[in-house]
Amino acid sequence: MQTLDRRNFLKAVSGAAAASVLTVPQSFAATAKARVVVVGGGFGGASAARYLRLLDPGIDVTLIERGTRYTSCPLSNEVISGERDIRTLQAGYNGLARRGVKVVHAEVTQVDPVNKTVATADGQSFPYDALVMAPGVDLDYSAIGGLTEELAETRLPHAWKAGPQTLLLKKQLEAMPDGGRFIISVPKAPFRCPPGPYERAAQVAMYCRHHGKKKAKILILDSNDSFSKRPLFEEAWKALYGYGQGGMIEWVSGATGGIVEQVDATAMTCQTTFDDHKGDIINIIPPHRAGKIARDLGLATLKGTWCEVRPESMESTAHKDIYVIGDSCVGGELATGNGFPKSAHMANSQAKVVAAALVARLNGLPPPVPIYTNTCYSVVGHDWGFSVVHLFRVENNKWVYVAKGSGISPVTFGTKEKPLPVPRSYRKMEVAYADGWLRNLLADSFA
Amino acid sequence: MTKTKTLLALALIGVCATASARGDIEMLARTCNGCHGVGGVSVGLSMPSIGGLPKEYLRNIMKQWKYDERSAITMNRIVKGLSDDEIDALAAHFAKQRWVPAPQQASAALLAKGKSAISENCEDCHGFTGSDPDVDAPRINGQWAKYMELELAKYRDPRFKMPHRKMKKAAQDMKPAEVPAAAGYFGAQDK
Numbered sequence: 063m064q065t066l067d068r069r070n071f072l073k074a075v076s077g078a079a080a081a082s083v084l085t086v087p088q089s090f091a092a093t094a095k096a097r098v099v100v101v102g103g104g105f106g107g108a109s110a111a112r113y114l115r116l117l118d119p120g121i122d123v124t125l126i127e128r129g130t131r132y133t134s135c136p137l138s139n140e141v142i143s144g145e146r147d148i149r150t151l152q153a154g155y156n157g158l159a160r161r162g163v164k165v166v167h168a169e170v171t172q173v174d175p176v177n178k179t180v181a182t183a184d185g186q187s188f189p190y191d192a193l194v195m196a197p198g199v200d201l202d203y204s205a206i207g208g209l210t211e212e213l214a215e216t217r218l219p220h221a222w223k224a225g226p227q228t229l230l231l232k233k234q235l236e237a238m239p240d241g242g243r244f245i246i247s248v249p250k251a252p253f254r255c256p257p258g259p260y261e262r263a264a265q266v267a268m269y270c271r272h273h274g275k276k277k278a279k280i281l282i283l284d285s286n287d288s289f290s291k292r293p294l295f296e297e298a299w300k301a302l303y304g305y306g307q308g309g310m311i312e313w314v315s316g317a318t319g320g321i322v323e324q325v326d327a328t329a330m331t332c333q334t335t336f337d338d339h340k341g342d343i344i345n346i347i348p349p350h351r352a353g354k355i356a357r358d359l360g361l362a363t364l365k366g367t368w369c370e371v372r373p374e375s376m377e378s379t380a381h382k383d384i385y386v387i388g389d390s391c392v393g394g395e396l397a398t399g400n401g402f403p404k405s406a407h408m409a410n411s412q413a414k415v416v417a418a419a420l421v422a423r424l425n426g427l428p429p430p431v432p433i434y435t436n437t438c439y440s441v442v443g444h445d446w447g448f449s450v451v452h453l454f455r456v457e458n459n460k461w462v463y464v465a466k467g468s469g470i471s472p473v474t475f476g477t478k479e480k481p482l483p484v485p486r487s488y489r490k491m492e493v494a495y496a497d498g499w500l501r502n503l504l505a506d507s508f509a
Numbered sequence: 510m511t512k513t514k515t516l517l518a519l520a521l522i523g524v525c526a527t528a529s530a531r532g533d534i535e536m537l538a539r540t541c542n543g544c545h546g547v548g549g550v551s552v553g554l555s556m557p558s559i560g561g562l563p564k565e566y567l568r569n570i571m572k573q574w575k576y577d578e579r580s581a582i583t584m585n586r587i588v589k590g591l592s593d594d595e596i597d598a599l600a601a602h603f604a605k606q607r608w609v610p611a612p613q614q615a616s617a618a619l620l621a622k623g624k625s626a627i628s629e630n631c632e633d634c635h636g637f638t639g640s641d642p643d644v645d646a647p648r649i650n651g652q653w654a655k656y657m658e659l660e661l662a663k664y665r666d667p668r669f670k671m672p673h674r675k676m677k678k679a680a681q682d683m684k685p686a687e688v689p690a691a692a693g694y695f696g697a698q699d700k
């Protein structure tokens with residue numbers, strides 16, 4: 063796979079776009095100081111390619127991504143409820159191409175870490191000096207009896223990779239009768255976007271409230287015993303939709319029977335350790351693991367599931383010159399339960415670290431001191447949102463979670479002695495900020 | 510080092526004399542891009558552009574957030590993780606960027622209403638287009654109107670701690686309908 067055969071060579075030079083991605087090692091060596099290949103063009107990979115070019119236009123950057131148009135998962139729950147048009151979440155790759163990134167749309171099938179080449183399904187081969195892996199997550203359908211990838215695309219959409227399944231779930235919701243039951247099955251953590259399933263429950267409830275489905279129920283069957291921003295979600299659910307006994311939203315923890323083991327797509331039931339639950343809509347979010355291409359390469363050193371990396375650079379602990387960012391990697395202060403959340407903002411932040419580390423390395427400069435930040439917004443009503451921010455530093459080659467620079471939106475206002483409820487105007491502003499954040503984040507990754 | 514190498518080193522490590530011993534100010538400033546845009550030029554209507562605002566203003570409000578003297582929705586949490594030196598370096602960094610106004614369209618009626626509202630209460634301190642502010646005020650010509658509306662709501666709400674008494678009073682003296690009009694008017698100015 064290392065060299066192009068004649069047929070593929072001709073194929074490659076036949077189109078103008080293809081010609082620009084043709085890899086000719088000799089000429090590269092003459093013009094570019096180094097070749098970096100990025101696998102995966104989501105928030106992580108796109109940001110890495112973009113910042114590599116911003117920081118050093120002398121580096122030759124190739125981004126390989128199977129899709130031609132990216133759809134952001136952040137704020138995609140608002141698409142399900144009809145609050146947002148999916149097109150506001152999409153970005154193409156022209157912005158990166160304009161910055162001199164060689165964008166290749168192909169499926170990466172193999173990486174050879176010894177000869178340092180990346181091979182794609184259509185027979186191309188790309189040599190690299192450094193490789194950035196950002197393939198996101200793979201969903202493990204086999205973990206739940208009766209679930210298949212095909213079922214996810216037809217009857218049981220997870221909608222955990224935004225796109226056609228998001229629209230399918232929206233359609234199912236629109237068709238659900240009043241009094242219908244919408245089941246969300248949450249996998250064992252870690253999964254991408256820790257607050258995502260609970261935001262989805264709220265968006266579905268909002269849709270039902272405003273579209274003549276006031277008797278609908280949303281049942282969250284959780285494999286975990288607690289969840290992200292819990293006091294904020296519970297306050298909002300209670301105030302807006304009713305929560306718990308008799309309310310619209312009900313949450314079942316893992317310990318009390320929330321773990322879904324089996325699903326029957328014909329009878330539309332799911333089986334937990336305790337009970338069977340019938341649903342009009344069954345939204346199973348399968349367990350996550352690092353993208354297949356990263357696991358195949360042996361990068362998933364943590365339980366064969368997640369890729370461990372070095373705090374100062376995001377370089378894989380398994381292979382030299384290979385860096386892993388985004389949902390596939392694991393990092394943060396794991397010992398205290400403050401791991402990196404799997405989020406778009408985090409992927410973008412890791413991408414900036416990897417870009418600066420690589421540019422320094424390839425130019426023989428001392429490594430810069432990294433810093434990692436995150437924000438996740440949750441929009442739970444058209445005028446109610448909240449967020450969480452995270453800050454991580456690196457000290458003595460270890461990640462340090464900085465509690466002082468991290469935290470959720472306030473649960474109460476006023477002072478400790480005289481707590482007041484948080485003004486509704488405050489929650490409403492976060493809905494506006496979520497939108498502004500997403501636009502900037504998309505631009506900071508794809509423009 | 511060659512010249513390009515030196516330039517690169519400067520870009521990577523930061524040229525700021527006050528850059529904190531903890532690390533790299535460019536790296537830190539890049540974490541702001543996800544919400545405020547590259548160089549502090551925002552493309553998100555609710556998020557402010559911050560590149561090119563006065564250093565003193567930037568420093569002052571970040572410290573107020575850090576020490577709980579000023580309310581915010583997000584920034585108060587973010588700056589609490591930064592040292593005072595880092596805040597100074599960030600203020601210097603963003604003050605050095607160019608102010609890039611994003612003049613937004615507004616209806617003639619809104620502009621007229623905005624113009625009359627601001628010439629009574631705001632022009633003295635912000636200038637006729639928002640580009641000629643008092644020393645302690647930021648530029649607001651071509652700042653995002655949506656952001657300014659939210660900010661004005663904070664100045665007008667007694668539950669929000671906004672320490673600048675005169676600006677607070679000016680905001681509270683406005684009639685509700687003047688708020689979007691003034692924000693729309695300043696947001697529409699390119700110079």
Ligand SMILES: Cc1cc2nc3c(=O)[nH]c(=O)nc-3n(C[C@H](O)[C@H](O)[C@H](O)COP(=O)(O)OP(=O)(O)OC[C@H]3O[C@@H](n4cnc5c(N)ncnc54)[C@H](O)[C@@H]3O)c2cc1C
Nearest residue numbers: 102104105106128135136170198255388389404405406407
């Ligand atoms: C409902 C929902 C809500 C969310 N809300 C937020 C939020 O508010 N804030 C936030 O920060 N995050 C949020 N997230 C999380 C966020 O979407 C992910 O963390 C983020 O997308 C991770 O970026 P990534 O680059 O690692 O992976 P991805 O964005 O998944 O990108 C990976 C890319 O790699 C490509 N790829 C994979 N393998 C190959 C291959 N072999 N060949 C070629 N291409 C390949 C894929 O096509 C894909 O485009 C949310 C997620 C969901 C599901």
